[in-house]
Amino acid sequence: MKQLRLIILFSILSLSVTVRAMEEQSVSLDTPTGKINGKIGLPDAKKPPIVLLIAGSGPTDMDGNTNSGGFSMKNNSLKLLAEGLAQRGIATLRFDKRGIASSSAATKKERDLRFEDYVTDVQGWIDRLSEDSRFSDVFVLGHSEGSLIGMLASVDNPKVKGFISLAGAGRPAYDIIEEQLSGQPAEVRHLVKSINDSLKAGKEVSNIPMGLMTLFRPSVQPYLISWYRYNPQEVIAKLRQPVLILQGDKDVQVSEEDAKLLKQSLPKAQFQILKDMNHVLKTCESVDMQVQQATYANPDLPVQEDLLITIEKFVKR
Structure with missing residues (x-):
């Protein structure tokens, strides 16, 4: 009976530790167009390092989910x-x-949005975190x-201790778009390249065919022009902190x-597939694709353990 009580007590304590693994605090960043909201995940550790997580493209929220x-x-x-990082003291x-x-509420009209807006937002978060005495x-x-976005915010920024590229593209956006449309008829491919060449030169394109309007509608072209200016290979080469x-x-x-192209551009970077x-x-x-799709829609499937281990080693090196 005594052994049973010990097992039950241990189970309760383990459950308590799991529940308290990460305390969440709401936080917001003031910008000229409104507040950007986020959450800080706090581990049970004194003065831990903090990792700023930047979501990917499209309507992806802070949890990595899409609803649009x-x-x-x-x-x-x-x-x-x-x-997972909180459980590792990060x-x-x-x-x-x-x-x-x-x-x-912090949105801009689509025609007024620029890629640099996202970079400025991240720089604001970096400034905010660097002044927070709770973090090392x-x-x-x-x-x-x-x-x-994270690379650009980290260039010549001494407040950033290290940068992590996770599934980041190694080519400019226009190259990726043209590759994604490589299966289209030659006429479509040539038209897309012509539009991209114009946008790369900073010139908007009128008379977009209806079939390409979603991708190249007039209101999104200024954003594409701003995005096309950046080659990830050139940007990552400018980073001086550990990568x-x-x-x-x-x-x-x-x-x-893509990952190999980034590594070639910054040979000293740590690299892992x-x-x-x-x-x-x-x-x-x-x-x-059917097997992949199942993981995209499963919120209970954990992120890969090796990913957590690798990030922990880099942050705590």
């Missing part, structure tokens, strides 16, 4: 990443990008499109080649 235009996809990838801050979820060092982690490049080998959105990790940071042994 009647389409919803919940995988909790960034929330689970924050929880704090995090994740936030809804301007115009997304709880930060929708500030690290920046950008996922997918967030990788380029970690991570890529999953089952990622069907960003290729291993994570076996069986996909774009939403979950373990997946197949690149079959």
Whole structure:
């Protein structure tokens, strides 16, 4: 009976530790167009390092989920990443990008939005965290499109102790768009390249065909022009702080080649391909789209353990 009581007591204590693994605090960043809201995940540790998590492209919220235009996809990838790091004594801050979820009030008209707006927001968060005496060092982690945003915010920024590119593109956005449309008829491919060439030169394009309006509508062209200015290979080469490049080998959105291009541009960077990790940071042994889709919509499937271990080693090195 005494042994049974000890087992029960141990189970209760273990449950308590799990529940208290990460305390969350709401936080906001004031910008000229409104507040950007986020959450700080606090571990049970004294003066921990903190990692700023930057979500990827599109209407992706601070938890890594998508809910827009009647389409919803919940995988909790960034929330689970924050929880996993908290269990390893690392704090995090994740936030809804301007115009997304709880930060929708900070949106701009589409024609007025620029890629640099996202970079400025991240720089604001970095400044905020660097002044917070609860944390020892500030690290920046950008996922997918967030990788380029985080790189730009970290260049010549002594407040950033280290940068982590997680499933980040190694090529300019126009190259990726043209690759994604490589299966289209030659006429479409040539038209897309012509439009991109004009946008790369800073010139907007009128008379966009209806079939390409979603991608190149007039109101989004100024944003594309601002985004096309940046080549991730050139930007990462400018980083002076330690850099970690991570890529999953089952990622069907960003290729291993992208990670290798980033590594070639910054040979001193740490580099690791994570076996069986996909774009939403979950373990997946197949690149079959149906199998992948199941992980994109499973909020209970944990992020890969090797990912957490690798980030912990980099942050605590």
